[in-house]
Amino acid sequence: MATETLAPPTASERMAHRAAQELRDGDVTFVGIGLPNLACNLARATHAPGLFMIYESGAVGAIPERLPVSIGDPSLVTDSLAVVGQADIFQCLLQRGLIEVGFLGGAQVDRWGNINTTVIGDYAHPKIRLPGSGGACEIAVHARRLLIVMRMSKRTFVETCDFVTSPGHRVNGRSREELGMPGGGPTRIITDLGVLDFDATGEAVLAEVYPGVTPEQVQQACGWSLRIAPTPRTAPEPDASVLRLLREKLDPKRLYL
Amino acid sequence: MNKLCSMREAIAASVKHGSSLVIDGFTHLICFAAGHEIIRQGIQDLTAIRLTPDLVYDQLIEAGAVRKLVFSWAGNPGVGSLHALRRRSEASSSERLELEEYSHFGLLSRLLAASAGLPFWPLSNYQGGDIARVNPSIKTVRCPYTGRELATVPALHPDVAIIHCQRADAEGNAQVWGLLGSQKEVAFAARKVIVVAEEIVPTELIRKDPNRTLVPGIIVSHVVHEPWGCHPSFVQGFHDRDNDFYVKWEDISRQPETYRAWLEEFVYGVKDRRGYLSRLESGLLDKLRAKARVCAGVDYGY
Numbered sequence: 361m362a363t364e365t366l367a368p369p370t371a372s373e374r375m376a377h378r379a380a381q382e383l384r385d386g387d388v389t390f391v392g393i394g395l396p397n398l399a400c401n402l403a404r405a406t407h408a409p410g411l412f413m414i415y416e417s418g419a420v421g422a423i424p425e426r427l428p429v430s431i432g433d434p435s436l437v438t439d440s441l442a443v444v445g446q447a448d449i450f451q452c453l454l455q456r457g458l459i460e461v462g463f464l465g466g467a468q469v470d471r472w473g474n475i476n477t478t479v480i481g482d483y484a485h486p487k488i489r490l491p492g493s494g495g496a497c498e499i500a501v502h503a504r505r506l507l508i509v510m511r512m513s514k515r516t517f518v519e520t521c522d523f524v525t526s527p528g529h530r531v532n533g534r535s536r537e538e539l540g541m542p543g544g545g546p547t548r549i550i551t552d553l554g555v556l557d558f559d560a561t562g563e564a565v566l567a568e569v570y571p572g573v574t575p576e577q578v579q580q581a582c583g584w585s586l587r588i589a590p591t592p593r594t595a596p597e598p599d600a601s602v603l604r605l606l607r608e609k610l611d612p613k614r615l616y617l
Numbered sequence: 618m619n620k621l622c623s624m625r626e627a628i629a630a631s632v633k634h635g636s637s638l639v640i641d642g643f644t645h646l647i648c649f650a651a652g653h654e655i656i657r658q659g660i661q662d663l664t665a666i667r668l669t670p671d672l673v674y675d676q677l678i679e680a681g682a683v684r685k686l687v688f689s690w691a692g693n694p695g696v697g698s699l700h701a702l703r704r705r706s707e708a709s710s711s712e713r714l715e716l717e718e719y720s721h722f723g724l725l726s727r728l729l730a731a732s733a734g735l736p737f738w739p740l741s742n743y744q745g746g747d748i749a750r751v752n753p754s755i756k757t758v759r760c761p762y763t764g765r766e767l768a769t770v771p772a773l774h775p776d777v778a779i780i781h782c783q784r785a786d787a788e789g790n791a792q793v794w795g796l797l798g799s800q801k802e803v804a805f806a807a808r809k810v811i812v813v814a815e816e817i818v819p820t821e822l823i824r825k826d827p828n829r830t831l832v833p834g835i836i837v838s839h840v841v842h843e844p845w846g847c848h849p850s851f852v853q854g855f856h857d858r859d860n861d862f863y864v865k866w867e868d869i870s871r872q873p874e875t876y877r878a879w880l881e882e883f884v885y886g887v888k889d890r891r892g893y894l895s896r897l898e899s900g901l902l903d904k905l906r907a908k909a910r911v912c913a914g915v916d917y918g919y
Contacts, residue, residue, distance in 0.1 A: 393695050416721070417643050418796045429860045430694035432644020434851055437795045438910060445797040446643060446668070447729055450722040455741055474746075478718075483751050485708040491698075493720035494669070494690030498742050524746045525720075531745035539744040540766065 369598050371511060371552035372617045373606055374570060376402055377598035379463070379509055379550050388412045389461040390454070390499055391422075393431045394616050395509050396463035401427075401610050402602070414453060416495045418444050427611050450495065454502045457542060462503030464496050465510050468521045471564050471584050473508060473528025473546035475500065476521040483523055493525045500526035502543045512551040512581040519584045529562025536562075553578045555595055556586075563587060568595040619787045620840040624890065627811045627839035628654045635684075636776040637664035639807065640673060642850060643798030644694060644858070648781040648813050649673045650846035650890040656680040657884060666775050668721050668799060672849070672866055675699040676884070678714060679876055685715035687773070689724045696863050700870040718752060719770070725799055727773035732805030739767040778807030780832055781847055783854060784822075785814040789837025792829040795853025804832045813841045815855050826915070843890055845902065856905040 369377070372395060379399035383389060385408040391400045401424075404411045413422045417432040421441030428436055437443055444452075453459060466475035467490050477496055481487035500506060510516060524531055529545045536545050549556040554569035565587040566578055575588045598606065611617045622630075632638060632655055640651050652673035655663075665674055666687040671694070677683050679701035691699050705714040719727070722742055730738035739758060749755040749768065758769045780800050782791040789812045793800060804810045812832060817840070823830060849859035849866075870876050887893050894902070 417645070418798070430644050430858070430863075432694065432796055434645070434795065434853055434857060434907075437853055443794075443796060445801060446721065446799050447725055447802055450725060455722070478747070481708065483747070486706070487708060489691075489698075489703045489706045491692035492688065492690050492718055493748060495721040497720035497746055497748060498722040500746075501742055501744060525748065527745045534745060536744075541744050542741060 366600050366603055369603060370617060373598055373603060375509055375550055375552055376606060376617070377602055378555060378595055379507060380406070381596060382507055382548060382550075383408050383411055383461065385410045386412065387460045388414065388458055390414050390416070390459050390463065390503060392416075392463045392465070393428060395465070397428060398606065398610055398616055399463070399509070402606060405605055405610070406602070414449070414459070416446070416449060418446055418449055420444060420453070427613070427615055429615065450498060454498055457502065457504075459499070459503045460505060462499040462506045464499060464506060464508055464526055466496075466525070468516055468518045469508060469510055469549065470518055470521050470528070472530040472562055473506075473549065473558065473564065474521050474524045474531060475508065475526040475528065476523045478523040478525045480522055496526045500528070500543070500545075501541050504544045506543065506546045508546050508549040510549065510551060512553050512578065514581060514583045517582045517584070529558060553581060554592065559587070565589055566592055568593045570595045571597060620789055620837060621787050621817065622839055622841065624650055624654045624813070624841050624843055627841050628658055631777045631809050631811055631839065632658075632660050632663075634660055635662045636660070637666060638777045638779070639666045639775045639803050640779045641667060641798060641800050641803045642781060642847070643669055643796055645796040645798065645851055645853065646781040646793070646800065646847055647671060647673060647850035648779050648843075648846050649848060649850065650843050650893070651779045651811070651813060652677055653884045653890070653893065655682060656880070666773065668724050669694075670699065670702070672699070672863070675701045675870065676880065678702055678705060680880060680884070683714065685717065687717045687724065689719045689721045693863055693866060697867045701876065704873070717754070718748065719755070720748060723748070723755065723768070723770050725802065727770045728799055728802040728806045730770070730772035731774045732802045735772060737769045737771050739769050741767060743768040773806060775803070775807045777809045777811065778803045779811045779813065780804050781813045781852070782831070783814070783852060784816040784818045785812050785840055786818055786820040786823050786834070787840055788820065788834035789832070789840045790820065790823045790830050790834040791832040791837070792823060792826065793831040794829060797831065801831050804836060810837045811839045811841065812837045813843050813846050815844050815846075815852055817842045825917070827917075828915075845894055846890055848894070848897070848905075854907055854910075856902070856907055859901070859905055
């Protein structure tokens, strides 16, 4: 049977599939390029056909027929419900509080879900200059739920971010509430090893691991002393039909998988 | 008034040493032709402004045209880094570029303030993070009605804005469809506006579809007819993005030697945009040309 010949899921496929599980039919979602885009289109092709996709570039209610290579791909415009200027995206949709789900990744994340996409090292004399915020800072402030999608390593899951581009649950000891941030903050960090939830204090807790991964392995890939749920759940893996959908239909050229 | 002129004339008349400048576009409608002409004219000391400085801004940096960059996301979208920018902003650099950094919404708000004729713009943003810590232009104000603390950014009036559009008339009434980016805000914020168009059309055609006009001619100083002026960026309804070029650029721009060689061949080595286009691989433009997808007309009758 064909199912037996399918290669096992890659890290990216696991993450796209797990992220898709977080999306509900009808969610108004701010979609980023790469894995978030795959996760959204997978959700739309399976359990959430009414997922409402908004792209930072101005496409509202987009249904791209090819996998966009950039966040401003022309295929996002074709057949969208609306195309608006960026001022409308940020003011009328995001700041107005209409975005249910946002997706972010980054070069570093810490235990409070703070994300760095600006510099590695000192800001004025950086070791590595990264692209910067783009809309990430405001997505982190305003989205009602934020999903962080990142591969795990000691280099990326750090005790303290070199620079906080996008705020998480606590920044310099102050909570989102004290700081007056309207959105709900990060709900989950979806990684290639497992899934981290956030507890009532806003700290990340390992809640799920993929089959064959131990909590100890996850701790070894984490730069801080990771809190681990008493009995971590098993994270769902993509089955053959999902793998085929991802590989043959959603990303046939393997741009992101 | 007929404002049609060549790219060379428009740039020479508008962009000076030390000017602050926006070549706008959000992935879409980025006028590479204008950037290349600025490089050829040897203009220096520019303050280059855009939410998403991309390849053409990196080329301006590599060519030594830029002193300062005002931005919110700098990269090769979906591909990688801007290597001239990185070489001139990381710790090992000897010739450092001045950077003034916002998030998209912050920089956009500076243009909104300027386009509305206001001194600043309030936004609900920057609580707790480091962007406001490293940028002293971001301040806060207490709302006189609710008492809420809000971030503020000051109005930004670029000396020159260069806007690419699908079609315009000779007066600069410019019609845009597809991704709109911040073209409107940039045009109204700037002191001088150059409109570059794929097609120059009669004013009667503009009047037949007035909702499509994003930038009115009354704020435009020069109009340039430059088909394919955006390659490798795209123009909805005219041509696709040259995604292969963006991928190849990662290798071309990583080493200063191959970067310089590219600039020599495609920018310094040609007279104008036509020269650039003639050096592209044959058949490329046909491959990128848009397949028609025409929307039914709108009834403006009464």
